[in-house]
Amino acid sequence: MLTNLLSGDTPRSRVLTIVLLVIFVSLLLAPFLFPGTRSLETAARICIFVVLVASYDLLLGYTGIVSFAHTMFFGIGAYGAAIALNHMGASFLSILVGAIAGAVVAAVLALAIGLFSLRVKAIFFAMVTLAVASAFLVLVSQLSGITGGEDGLNYKIPRELTPAFKLSSERLFGVRLDGKLLAYYFVFFISLALFLLMLRFVNSPFGRVLQAVRENAFRAEAIGYRVVNYRTLASVLSAVVAALAGVLLAVWLRYTGPATTLSLEIMVDILLMVVIGGMGTMYGAVIGATLFILAQTYLQNLMAVAADATEAVPLLSALLSPDRWLLWLGLLFVLSVYFFPTGIVGRLRGPEKCTTR
Amino acid sequence: MSGQHTGNTSIAPKIEQASLSEKLGQRAPLLLVPVLALVGFAAIANPSTWLTLTAAGLAMGMMIFLMASGLTLVFGLMDVINFGHGAFIAIGAFVGFSVLGYLSGWTAEPSIWLNLAALLPAIVVAMLVAGGAGYVFERFIVKPVYGQHLKQILVTMGGLIIAQQLILVVWGPDAIHLSRPETLRGSILFGDAAIEKYRLVAVVIGLGLFIGMRLVLNRTKIGLLVRAGVENGEMVEALGYRIQRLFLAVFIVGSALAGLGGVMWGLYQETITAHMGSEIMVLIFIVVIIGGLGSVEGCFIGALLVGLLSNYVAFLMPKASLVSTIALMVIVLMWRPQGLYPVVKAK
Numbered sequence: 001m002l003t004n005l006l007s008g009d010t011p012r013s014r015v016l017t018i019v020l021l022v023i024f025v026s027l028l029l030a031p032f033l034f035p036g037t038r039s040l041e042t043a044a045r046i047c048i049f050v051v052l053v054a055s056y057d058l059l060l061g062y063t064g065i066v067s068f069a070h071t072m073f074f075g076i077g078a079y080g081a082a083i084a085l086n087h088m089g090a091s092f093l094s095i096l097v098g099a100i101a102g103a104v105v106a107a108v109l110a111l112a113i114g115l116f117s118l119r120v121k122a123i124f125f126a127m128v129t130l131a132v133a134s135a136f137l138v139l140v141s142q143l144s145g146i147t148g149g150e151d152g153l154n155y156k157i158p159r160e161l162t163p164a165f166k167l168s169s170e171r172l173f174g175v176r177l178d179g180k181l182l183a184y185y186f187v188f189f190i191s192l193a194l195f196l197l198m199l200r201f202v203n204s205p206f207g208r209v210l211q212a213v214r215e216n217a218f219r220a221e222a223i224g225y226r227v228v229n230y231r232t233l234a235s236v237l238s239a240v241v242a243a244l245a246g247v248l249l250a251v252w253l254r255y256t257g258p259a260t261t262l263s264l265e266i267m268v269d270i271l272l273m274v275v276i277g278g279m280g281t282m283y284g285a286v287i288g289a290t291l292f293i294l295a296q297t298y299l300q301n302l303m304a305v306a307a308d309a310t311e312a313v314p315l316l317s318a319l320l321s322p323d324r325w326l327l328w329l330g331l332l333f334v335l336s337v338y339f340f341p342t343g344i345v346g347r348l349r350g351p352e353k354c355t356t357r
Numbered sequence: 358m359s360g361q362h363t364g365n366t367s368i369a370p371k372i373e374q375a376s377l378s379e380k381l382g383q384r385a386p387l388l389l390v391p392v393l394a395l396v397g398f399a400a401i402a403n404p405s406t407w408l409t410l411t412a413a414g415l416a417m418g419m420m421i422f423l424m425a426s427g428l429t430l431v432f433g434l435m436d437v438i439n440f441g442h443g444a445f446i447a448i449g450a451f452v453g454f455s456v457l458g459y460l461s462g463w464t465a466e467p468s469i470w471l472n473l474a475a476l477l478p479a480i481v482v483a484m485l486v487a488g489g490a491g492y493v494f495e496r497f498i499v500k501p502v503y504g505q506h507l508k509q510i511l512v513t514m515g516g517l518i519i520a521q522q523l524i525l526v527v528w529g530p531d532a533i534h535l536s537r538p539e540t541l542r543g544s545i546l547f548g549d550a551a552i553e554k555y556r557l558v559a560v561v562i563g564l565g566l567f568i569g570m571r572l573v574l575n576r577t578k579i580g581l582l583v584r585a586g587v588e589n590g591e592m593v594e595a596l597g598y599r600i601q602r603l604f605l606a607v608f609i610v611g612s613a614l615a616g617l618g619g620v621m622w623g624l625y626q627e628t629i630t631a632h633m634g635s636e637i638m639v640l641i642f643i644v645v646i647i648g649g650l651g652s653v654e655g656c657f658i659g660a661l662l663v664g665l666l667s668n669y670v671a672f673l674m675p676k677a678s679l680v681s682t683i684a685l686m687v688i689v690l691m692w693r694p695q696g697l698y699p700v701v702k703a704k
Contacts, residue, residue: 135683330515
């Protein structure tokens with residue numbers, strides 16, 4: 001049953017299994033284990049980013065193509081939900097409409113980009129996606145009538161998902177049973193379902209072909225698989241899942257703006273999570289996203305302390321200031337691509353080939 | 358493919374001549390720039406506005422060409438796609454602005470010689486520093502990942518982020534403003550059309566460098582080696598040339614050109630930020646893809662097309678400027694999936 005749920009792709013390492021179980025249980029019981037608004041925010045962010053990163057891994061790790069437009073699809077989903085909630089009122093129907101619209105737009109755009117740029121060289125894809133994503137970002141900030149421009153959109157979500165909604169006046173283990181709790185589980189279970197769905201994808205015959213394309217596109221073509229079609233389909237699938245993750249973010253934050261969904265910074269975060277967690281292993285996304293977001297939330301405070309402590313040394317203090325967070329991420333990123341290409345999951349699984357056979 | 362036989366002896370060599378349509382097809386990209394200019398003329402319908410916009414577009418195209426040429430050569434020669442190329446643009450701009458700021462007494466004088474005396478060291482220092490940064494980048498970031506596209510993209514992107522953050526550390530987070538040297542301000546009137554002096558300077562420098570680059574590539578031994586390396590690197594190596602060293606040299610020169618482009622772009626905008634590199638990279642990628650990865654001529658034409666188009670569209674429909682260049686890229690890719698001048702690799 002459990003193996004079935006995981007599509008037969010078990011962690012295959014005792015340490016990895018334990019780590020994943022700890023993460024799963026912590027996320028499942030997050031409202032009860034770690035009470036407080038901030039930790040709940042962090043837990044929900046982790047859920048959403050696990051899905052987002054896993055969908056990116058489908059592209060980067062399994063198919064071996066680099067896209068810089070993943071945040072664009074994430075943003076399309078988020079803006080889809082945001083615009084629908086803004087115009088159709090705060091109901092579950094508008095979330096659904098927004099999600100479907102976002103997913104369809106993302107799929108069509110991914111299909112178009114894929115057909116244009118994956119046809120010739122996979123390397124075109126990286127450049128074309130970068131160009132299209134920046135054009136999209138500019139467009140979103142300019143069309144302020146629809147998207148709210150740089151300020152983004154604030155909107156209401158269904159009352160059942162807000163703290164004002166009381167499930168019962170009693171408390172369970174000291175936690176208020178309110179709409180915020182419902183919202184968290186809304187995010188958690190949809191994320192879980194999407195993650196298991198992607199695990200299903202990559203362990204299906206389709207996923208095997210993707211890995212074949214990654215390892216040797218020429219041979220895959222020779223065996224009779226249309227490499228372009230498989231690459232394009234993979235990019236469409238990953239775009240749709242990213243858009244759905246965007247919907248979750250839009251519902252959870254009750255705000256959608258360019259900085260939270262579309263910026264290049266988030267793209268870099270995603271890249272880093274995939275690489276640190278381990279490319280080509282869905283579980284890498286879980287570990288990468290969890291570690292990264294925990295570090296982002298709690299380590300930046302530490303950097304502020306370090307910057308204050310070294311105030312006497314001007315350059316060092318500037319290097320350690322929390323604004324330079326991205327500098328250290330960049331360094332970490334380059335180093336992990338060189339010395340740590342299989343990521344944490346690859347290391348934990350040991351020297352045997354980390355790809356599933 | 359119509360072969361024409363010369364003479365009637367059987368041993369006469371058969372000279373394959375391209376048919377007229379094929380010749381036209383090869384030259385067709387050259388016509389794109391005048392065609393685009395004519396279309397722009399028809400759409401704008403005001404000669405003086407059109408002249409101003411065309412000059413602006415050509416100047417912008419020349420500057421983009423300067424920045425993109427290094428990238429396309431590096432790709433052609435070594436199959437390395439450098440996502441961190443924008444870092445050299447930003448570094449060049451910041452270093453050049455620092456020098457100009459230091460020499461601000463000279464730039465404020467209305468004397469053209471004093472202005473040039475300030476501009477020249479700024480450009481030289483900027484190119485030297487950008488070239489040096491290129492050397493470091495090649496040794497530490499690009500070299501370990503030769504031949505692995507996926508890692509190259511990831512690592513050079515990481516390098517770009519590090520470089521941008523270091524710029525923020527050194528020069529601070531605020532945008533830097535600097536006005537152009539006194540004699541390069543203002544514009545010249547051609548009838549009703551006002552053309553900024555600085556744009557003319559940019560066109561002259563860009564055109565000069567393009568011609569110079571063509572001369573080096575087509576008339577010198579080094580150029581011969583570079584072109585041979587683009588076509589078949591292994592063969593050049595087998596003939597006893599160190600292609601690694603050649604590649605390093607091209608990488609450094611390309612970075613220095615990007616630095617020059619950065620200074621000129623900075624003076625054009627009169628404002629620079631640490632993120633300017635990654636912003637221009639978008640245009641550069643579009644140009645390089647349009648031109649065909651690895652081709653200098655294609656890059657030149659692509660840059661002019663993008664420069665003209667974005668200026669025309671910025672006048673006609675301000676919001677659609679960046680989108681229009683992407684549309685141009687899509688159209689070109691539909692026509693020629695490998696870009697205007699595909700670089701044919703001998704395998």
